[in-house]
Amino acid sequence: MSIVAFVLISILTLAGALAAATLPKLIHAALSLVVTFLGVAAFFFLLGAEFVGLVQVFVYVGAVAVLIVFTILLTRREATAADKFNWRGAVVAIAVFAGLVWAILKTTSLSIAAPQIPALTVKRIGEVLMTDFVWPLQCVGLLLTAALIGALILVMEEKRQ
Amino acid sequence: MTLSILLVVSAALFCIGLLAALSRRHAIYILIGIELMLAAANLNFVAFWRFSSQPQQPTGVMVAIFSIAIAAAEAAVGLALVIAIYRHYRTTNVDKLNQLKG
Numbered sequence: 001m002s003i004v005a006f007v008l009i010s011i012l013t014l015a016g017a018l019a020a021a022t023l024p025k026l027i028h029a030a031l032s033l034v035v036t037f038l039g040v041a042a043f044f045f046l047l048g049a050e051f052v053g054l055v056q057v058f059v060y061v062g063a064v065a066v067l068i069v070f071t072i073l074l075t076r077r078e079a080t081a082a083d084k085f086n087w088r089g090a091v092v093a094i095a096v097f098a099g100l101v102w103a104i105l106k107t108t109s110l111s112i113a114a115p116q117i118p119a120l121t122v123k124r125i126g127e128v129l130m131t132d133f134v135w136p137l138q139c140v141g142l143l144l145t146a147a148l149i150g151a152l153i154l155v156m157e158e159k160r161q
Numbered sequence: 162m163t164l165s166i167l168l169v170v171s172a173a174l175f176c177i178g179l180l181a182a183l184s185r186r187h188a189i190y191i192l193i194g195i196e197l198m199l200a201a202a203n204l205n206f207v208a209f210w211r212f213s214s215q216p217q218q219p220t221g222v223m224v225a226i227f228s229i230a231i232a233a234a235e236a237a238v239g240l241a242l243v244i245a246i247y248r249h250y251r252t253t254n255v256d257k258l259n260q261l262k263g
Contacts, residue, residue, distance in 0.1 A: 013170070017174055017178070017197050020181065020197065021177050021190075021193070021197070022181075026187065026190070030189075033193055033196065036200070040174075040203070040204055043204055044204075044207055047207050047210075047211040049211070049222050051222070052207055052222055052229070059229050059232075059233050060232075063233060064236045067236060067237065067240050068189065068193070068240065070240075071189060071243055072189060075247040085185070088183070088184070089179075089180055089182075089185075090180055092179070093176045093177070093180035093184075096175075096179060097172060097173060097176035100175070100176070105165060105169075110165040111163045111164065112212060113162070114164075114211060114212055115212070117216035118216070118217065120216075120219055125219060133227075136223075140227055140230045140231070143234055144233075147234035150238055150241070152241075154245045155241045155244050155245060
């Protein structure tokens with residue numbers, strides 16, 4: 001794992017996230033979110049979990065980001081209204097970040113280097129998914145069906161009397 | 162590169178998501194913040210798997226995959242709710258949705 005790639009991906013991801021959280025125009029925030037998701041996918045590739053990186057690109061960049069852009073365009077009438085920034089949220093976020101960093105840096109067992117590991121193949125993931133994780137897989141299938149039907153019912157046009 | 166620096170990056174991503182969810186009043190910004198927090202959690206799962214002593218057992222990767230699926234379901238339902246609220250109230254500002262307030 002090269003340090004240069006790690007630093008570049010970190011900067012890209014965090015800058016995209018910061019832009020998504022603070023840009024005043026909603027559509028710009030959604031596009032910055034895409035950059036952040038690509039950065040997280042690059043992290044997964046860097047960590048040797050190529051399959052998760054691909055799933056991240058397909059699901060987040062391909063589906064969730066498009067869904068967010070569609071929602072922005074469907075609810076656009078008010079999108080330009082001034083959205084005042086609440087600074088109390090920033091104070092809470094910085095406090096939480098300081099607490100987390102303090103806890104991470106205090107734990108000495110976390111400062112370990114990455115061990116050499118065998119590559120994680122898609123074949124192995126498929127095997128595990130069909131043996132150890134078969135019930136979670138069924139539950140996720142059920143959940144996705146329920147979410148699909150629920151989302152459809154929520155946005156269905158109400159019948160006029 | 163050690164595990165702790167990766168966890169610091171993921172904590173920063175989480176706190177930026179928290180910032181978006183707490184300080185903006187537009188419903189879609191809040192959903193974007195929640196997605197950022199979920200991405201930070203996934204990054205933690207994969208990082209702990211990569212630095213674990215038993216990498217041949219891909220539990221962290223599995224949890225990340227299931228978490229991505231659940232995040233997709235959450236985004237679909239959340240955005241459908243935003244559209245339904247917009248149809249009803251003609252606004253997506255969460256401060257104006259105060260009809261249940263006593």
